[in-house]
Amino acid sequence: MSDMITADLVDLDLSADTKEAAARALAQRMVALGRVTDLEGFLADVAAREAQMPTGLDGGIGIPHCRSAHVTEPTLAFGRSPAGIDFGAADGPADLVFLIAAPAGADDAHLTILSALARRLMNSEFTDALRSTDDAATAAALIRGDQTPAASPATALTTTPTTTPAAKTVEGAGAGAADGGAGPEGAAGAAGTAAGDSQSTAATPAAASAGAAAASTARASARESGAEPGGDSGAEPGGDSGAGTTAGRPFRIVAVTSCPTGIAHTYMAAEALENAGREAGVELVVETQGSAGFTRLDPQVVAAADGVIFAHDVPVRDKDRFAGKPTVDVGVKAGINRPAELIGEVRERAARGEVTAGSAPSTPVERAGEAGEGYGTKLRKWLMSGVSYMVPFVAAGGLLLAIGFAIGGWQVNKAPSVMDHFMWTQADSWGALFFQIGGVAFKFLVPVLAGYIAYGMADRPGLVPGFVGGAIALDINAGFLGGLVAGLIAGAVVMGIQKVRIPAPVRGIMPVVVIPLISSAVVGFLMLVVIGKPIASAQKGLTDWLNGLTGTNAVLLGALLGLMMCFDLGGPVNKVAYTFATAGIAVSNPSDSAMKIMAAVMAAGMVPPLAMALATTVRGRLFTATERENGKAAWVLGASFISEGAIPFAAADPLRVIPSSMIGGAITGALSMAFGATLRAPHGGIFVVPLIGNPFLYLIAIAAGVCVTTALVVLLKSLRKPAPQAPADGSTAAPEAAANGTKEPVAA
Template sequence: MKIVAITSCSTGIAHTYMAAENLEMAAKEKGYEIKVETQGSIGAENVLTTDEIAAADAVVIAASTTVNKERFNGKRLIEVDVNEAINNGSSLLERSLSAPVYQTGSGTENMKEERQSGKGIYSHLMTGVSYMIPFVVAGGLCIALAFAFGGINAEGDLAQGINELGGLAMGLMWPVLGGYVAFSIADRPGLVPGMVAGMIASGMNAGFLGALLGGFLAGYTILVLKRFLKLPSAFSGLLPVLILPVLSVLIAGGIMKFVVGVPITAINEGIMNWLNSLTGINSVLLGLILGAMMAVDLAGPIGKAAYFFGVASLTNLGAGETSTIMAAVMVSGMVPPLAMALSSTILGKQLYANEEREAGKSAWVLGLSFISEGAIPFAAADPIRVLGSVTVGSAVAGALSMILNCGIAVPHGGFFVFLIPGAVTNVLFYIIALAVGTAISGFLVTAVKLAGVKKREKV
C-alpha cells in the first residue's frame, strides 16, 4: 500500500514533525510505503509530487490548520487533527484505506464540508494563530534585545531603533490573525477584509477577541458575497480584484467599527483592567489556573487559550514594564518537558524505554526553549500519570511566579530570555519558581510510575 500524508500544527514547530515521524514509524511497522509533507513554520518540506499523489492508495491529512485539498481530488482521503497522528498513527493509516473518495466542489461546498466534520471553526482559528505567532515572537524578542542594548527604558539610538522594529512586528499580530482566519475560510479574497478588520480591532484596543471576531466576520462575508454575486463571464475578472475586496471591506469593516467593535473593546479592556487589579490570593489563583491550563493538554487548545491570554497582557505595556500574567504562562509551559527530562534521564531511568530516555535528553532543550510539546512522547505512552503529574507542577510554578511578582516583557524564548537584562523582573525568583515546579512534577511522575510497576509486580 502507498500512502501520502500532510501534517501541520498551529505553531508549525513540534506537533507537525512529531506527527510525521509517528506516521512514518506506523507505516514501516505495517509494511506500507509513505511520504509525509510537513507544513511547518518554515514552509512546506518534502512536498508531494503529482506522480506520488496519483500512485497513492490513500491520503492522510493530520492538521490543526486548514490544508488545501484540491490536488487530492478523486483519492481516498481522511482528515483529522494533528494529535490523532501522534496518538493513533497505526489505526489512522488503516482507516485511510477505507476513507471516502474526496471530490473537489465549490468553495462554499468545501467550507460546508469542513464545518460538518467539526474541524471548521477550530482549524480557521489555528490557521490564523500559526501565521500570527512568528510576528509575536519576532516582535517580543526584538523588544527584549532593545532592553539588552539600552536598559529597561531602551535608551540610545540603537536600542530605540530595535524597540521600534519590535513594536511594528507586535503591532501586526492582530491584522495578521484576522487576515489569515479569513484566508482559511475564504482563501485569498479573505485576506484584505480580514486584515482590515484586524487593524480596526488593533486601533480600537479590541485585542485578540476583536481580531478573531473580525477575521471570522470577513471570511464569511466573502463566502456570502461569492454565493450571491453572479456576473456575466465578460466581467467575472472584476470579482476577485475589485468587487469582492471593496464590498467585503465596506461590509466587514463597517460592522466591525460601528457595531461589534465597541462592545468587544469594552469587554477586552474590562478583562485586562480586572487582571491588572488582581493581587494577593486572587493573583495566586490566576497563576494556578493558567499554569494548569498550560500543561493539561501540552499546548493543545486549552494551552493555546492560556498562552494568548498571556500575549494579550503584553500589548499595552509601556517602556520598561513587564507582565506577571505572561511570566506565569511561560514558566508553566516550560515545566512539563523539563519534568519529564528530569524523571527519564535522572530520577527514574529504569522506568522508561530506551526511546523515552533518548526523548528525555531532547526534552531538556525543548523545555528550556518553552516548547511544551517536548513532553508529548511521554504523555502519549502514559497519559494519565504524565499529564496529571505535570499539571500539578505547572500550576505550582504559575502560582509561585505570581506570588514572587515575577514579570516578563516578551511572549517566547524560554530560559534564554532570562539572560537578557530587563526582559524579566525578579529573575532569580523566576528561576526558583521554574525549579520548584519542575522538581514537583519530576518527583511526582517518577513516584506514580514506580507505584504502577510495583502494583504490576504484585499481580
C-alpha cells in the same frame, strides 16, 4: 524481504473487546516475530494515530495503523472478531481488523505494499473471503494476493510491476492509432485500457496517478477527434440527457486524497471515489498524496475538469492548481464512506456555478470542516489558524522590545525616533533601534490575527477583509477581542459571497476585485459603526481587571494558566493561555499585571519537558531507550520554553504524564505570581532570565514545579504493572505466553 504477513500474524478468533486490546493482541504477534522491538512504544504510536482520527470504516473494517521507530520492517497483522470491536465507524463495530505497522523511514516500495492492501479492502469479494475462511494460512495468502477470492481479480502485494500504467497507456494509444485512430476502438479503446490498467495496484501509487492522468488525457484527445461517443463530434445524441454527461460528454472530476500517515485511508478513498465515478458514468481521476510522495495530475486534465473533490486530513499540496472550479472539500473518511454523495454534490455545485478562489499550498486550516463536524470544532480551527500565524510576530516583536529595554533601560520607550537621532557609539541609540523595530512588528499582531482567522474560514479571499478589520480594531482600541471578532466577520462575509451564484463572465474577477471590495466594505462598516465601540469597552474592562489582580486572585490565576499550559503541551488549550498572556504585553507600555501573567505562563510551559528530562535521568529504568534519548533533547527544549518537548512522553503514557505535568505547572504558575516575577519578552526560556523581574525567585518557581512533576511521574510509573515481553529467541510463543500471564521485566 520476508513476507509482510504470515499465518503467525493472523488471529481468526480475536477475543479483544476494545480497540486498544485488539491492537495489543495483534502487536504482540509482531513482537514475537521480531517485527516490533518495543511493544509499549509501538502501541503509543498507534494510539497517537488513532487520536488524530478514528480508523473504523463502514463495512465492518478497522484499520489501525502508524509509522513507528519501533517497527523493523513493514508488517500486517489480521484479526477477525466474532463479537465486533468499536473503531469509531458510523455503521457499527468492526469484525475485520488490520493492524498496519510501517517503519519510520519506510521507502516507496514498502508504502506501495500498504497502499495496495488499502485499495483491496474496498473489494467486497476480498472481505467476504476473509470472513468465510477458517484457515490462518489461507487468510494470509488472500491478503498477500497469493490466493484469489472468487469472482475477484488478484491484486498482488508486490512492488515489481512488469509494465507501468503510464507505459501501457502509451502502448495502447499507439496501437489504437495504428489500427485506424479515428474510431472508438482506436484512441478511445486505448484510453479505456489505460484507465483499467491505472487501477492496478501492482504499480506504485505515483505511477497509478500518472497512468490515470494519461488515461484521462487520452480520452480527452479521443473526444476532440470525435473518436469517443460523447465527444465534440456529436456522436452521442441527447447532449445533457445522459446521467453522467456535460454538454454532450461525460462530467469530469479530479480528486485529491490524503491522510495524516499517508498509508491506508489515502488509497482507500481514492479507490472508493474511482469506483463511484465509474458507477455514476463520470470521468474521475485521483491524485493520491501519500507518504510515498505524489505525482501531480496533468495540468491539461485539471484544466479540463468540471469539478474538484478534496478528501483529505492534511493540507492539500499545490492546492492553487484547482482554483476557479466547483469544489467539495471534506475529510478523507467521507471519501471512503460516501463517495457517490460527493460526486453528486460537486455536480450540483457546478450546476449552480459555484467556484472556489484557490489557496496557498500550505495552511494550518485548509477547509472549514468535514461533514458532521460541530461548530465548536470548526471555530477552534479557525481561531488556531490566526494564532499560529500571529505567534512569530509576537516572538520577534516581543524579544526585540525586551532587548531594547535591556540595552537602553526602562526609559527607552520615550526615546526619539532613530530616524531623527541615532548615534552609532551610544548604547541608548541601539536600545531605541531594537525597541522601535519591535514596536513596528507588534503593530501587525491584531491585523495578522484577524486576517488569518478569515483565511482559515474562507482561504485566500478572506485575507483582505480580515486585515482591514484587524487594522480597524487596532485603530479604535478594540485590541485582540476586536481582532478576533473582525476575523470571524470577515470570513463569514466571504463565505457568504462565495455561495452566491455568479455568471460565468464575472467569475474570473471575483477573487481579485469583487470579493475584496464587497467584503472589506461590509467588515469596515460593521467595525466602525456597529460593533467597534462595544468591543473596545469590553477590551478596556478586561485590561482594568488584569491590572486590579492582587494577592489570592493573582495566585489562582497563575495556577489556572499553569494548568492550561500543561494540559495539551502546545495544543489549543496551551495556545489560549499563551495568547491571553501575549495579548497583555503586546503594547508599548504593558502593565505590571500583564508582565506577571506572561512570566507565569512561560514558567509553567517550561515545566513538562524539563521534568521529563529530569525523570529519565534519575530513574531511567522506568523509561524505554527511545524515551531516554528524548529526555536528553527535552533539557534543551524545556530550557527554551518549548512545551512540545514533552509530547513523546505524554503520547506514550498520557494518564501519568499529563496530570503530573498539570500539577507541577499549576504550582509554578501560582508561585511565579506570588513572587511577583515579571517578563516583558513573550518567549526565550532561561535565555531571557536577565529580562525577568525577581529572576532568582522565578527560577525557584520553575524548579519547584519540575521537582513535583518529576516525583509524580516517577511514583506513578513505579506503581504500574510491567508489560508482557516476547521471548528473546523471537519465537512465536509470545501471544500464548502473554495469555498465560508472562510479564515483561522493567527496562534496564
